[in-house]
Amino acid sequence: MSKLRLLGTALRSNITDRTVRANPGLPLLLRDSPRRFSTESEQPPQDSAVNQFLHTPDTGSVYGKLFGATRHTLKTDIVKMLDGCKLTMDDLKFDYNRIFTPMGVVVQFPSRSAFDQAMRMITRKGRLYRLERADRSQWDSLMPYNGKTVLLQGLPRNATPYDVERFMTGCAHDAGIELFLRARAESPDPIKMALVRFSSQIEAMNAFIKKNRGFCLNNQILLRVIQ
Known part of the structure; x- marks a missing residue:
């Protein structure tokens, strides 16, 4: 009798093994070893498209380009218009074309809050001027004539x-x-x-x-x- 029991046990084990391997739809627990579970929470992916301007600290220079200046516009006119933004005439550089018609004025603001304040002031004072963000390279590429x-x-x-x-x-x-x-x-x-x-x-x-x-x-x- 003991030999018959051993033979039956071996047959059942063989059938079960072939059934598990032949049927991929069976639960994973019958085919794979248990997976390890991590107690650490997954970090959400960082959005690479986040506007870098929003991460600009409120300290350090921020650059903008002011459009609307004419041949008769002086640096003192712009400093006076943006009174309260802590600008000096050294913070302005005119961008001229080949016949020295102003194409805009690149402004070096002392902080992002000063740039934001200038945007609000220009919006309140009408549409004669328009202010946009600019790069440091635009500032560096311009020659300062400084009214001399x-x-x-x-x-x-x-x-x-x-x-x-x-x-x-x-x-x-x-x-x-x-x-x-x-x-x-x-x-x-x-x-x-x-x-x-x-x-x-x-x-x-x-x-x-x-x-x-x-x-x-x-x-x-x-x-x-x-x-």
Whole structure:
């Protein structure tokens, strides 16, 4: 009898093993070893699309670009308009195109809260200006003229640095006058311009007052202080 019991037990064990392997739908507990359970909670995935601006700390410089400035806009006008944002004239750089028309003003704000305050102030004061976020690279790429450079427009095509020197007689400008030609969309002929630099904003403004609409080789010259 003992041999018959052993034979029956072996047959049942063999049938059960083949059934489990042949039927993948059976519970995993019959086929796989128990899995280990972790007591640690799973960390939710971080959203890579989160706006980095929201994580910008409230300390440190934040950059913006102000649109709406004209050829007659001064740095003092912008500082006054954004009064309360703790800006100085050194925190502004004008972005000019090739014929020195302002394309915008890059502003260095001392903090994100100052930038937010400027946004609110511009919204309240109408749509003459528009402020957008800017990168540090936009600030670094611009040359600061700081109101110490005067642009001469309308020079004759044959004008030389010596002619400009004579025109600027009586104005204590720095050495080196930059002459160049610039094309205009409204005219097929390029215009001749010159940049004359001064040691201070006062000297540049004095030159503008003395020489604006004066004549160089019979051409009337328009002067503009570059910000």
